[in-house]
Amino acid sequence: MPDLAASSSWSVIVSIAFGSSVLGTLAGKMLDRSGARTETVRAGYADAVKAMNAWGQYPERIYRRVDDTKETLARLESLGAELKAALAFATGWVSGESAELGQVYNSFIELLRAEVTVHARQAWSSAPASTSAAMNIGGPRQANEIAIRADGIVPAEWLIVQLFSTLIHYRVGWRRLVWVRPLLRRRLVRLRIVEQAEQAFSYRSA
Numbered sequence: 001m002p003d004l005a006a007s008s009s010w011s012v013i014v015s016i017a018f019g020s021s022v023l024g025t026l027a028g029k030m031l032d033r034s035g036a037r038t039e040t041v042r043a044g045y046a047d048a049v050k051a052m053n054a055w056g057q058y059p060e061r062i063y064r065r066v067d068d069t070k071e072t073l074a075r076l077e078s079l080g081a082e083l084k085a086a087l088a089f090a091t092g093w094v095s096g097e098s099a100e101l102g103q104v105y106n107s108f109i110e111l112l113r114a115e116v117t118v119h120a121r122q123a124w125s126s127a128p129a130s131t132s133a134a135m136n137i138g139g140p141r142q143a144n145e146i147a148i149r150a151d152g153i154v155p156a157e158w159l160i161v162q163l164f165s166t167l168i169h170y171r172v173g174w175r176r177l178v179w180v181r182p183l184l185r186r187r188l189v190r191l192r193i194v195e196q197a198e199q200a201f202s203y204r205s206a
Contacts, residue, residue: 038172044097045168048090048105049161055083056112056157062123066130098171100184107194108160111201115156159200163193 058080065072091109095102170179170187179187 041097041172041176042168044093045171047086048094049165051083051086051090052105052108052112052164053157053161055087055116056155056160058083059116059119059123062120063126064129067128098184100181100188101167101171104167104188104193105164108164108197111197112156112160115201156201160197163197167191167193 061079062076065076087109091102091106094105167188169175170184
């Protein structure tokens with residue numbers, strides 16, 4: 001009987017140890033997968049923000065072209081196509097990752113597309129930047145010119161990058177589990193992110 005009791009005790013101990021090991025392994029794998037997913041999501045949103053910012057800066061690339069040769073025009077056209085492709089991919093990725101943030105991203109892209117279209121048209125109609133002075137932001141300085149503070153109007157791509165970046169933390173880490181779709185939807189309505197961008201763009205246009 002003592003041998004049976006001892007054997008039974010060892011069986012319980014072995015079962016507990018084995019169970020703890022299995023649970024620990026599973027927990028470790030889950031944490032590893034969660035961490036990998038978080039990094040993947042972060043990288044995806046970072047790429048989406050980069051695509052938005054790069055497209056917003058495209059008119060500046062056109063303004064600063066050094067000539068109107070076929071090679072330069074072909075290069076800028078190719079760059080524009082690449083930026084559009086990256087933006088299209090980012091739009092699909094964000095919408096697939098989060099329908100709620102996808103709606104915000106799409107709205108921002110519509111605002112940015114309208115502004116980029118206007119500035120790109122103006123840039124293509126301008127003369128190439130053939131001198132170093134033409135490369136200056138805001139044009140060449142005048143003699144005895146006094147530096148003044150900017151009017152606070154940030155570039156369009158910076159504005160929407162700043163606004164959209166404030167939303168990314170809802171989709172990573174523990175907040176991803178807390179802010180489920182219905183809660184996140186109501187949160188975005190209260191934040192009025194899209195309305196803020198629309199108002200700012202209206203002010204810029206005015």
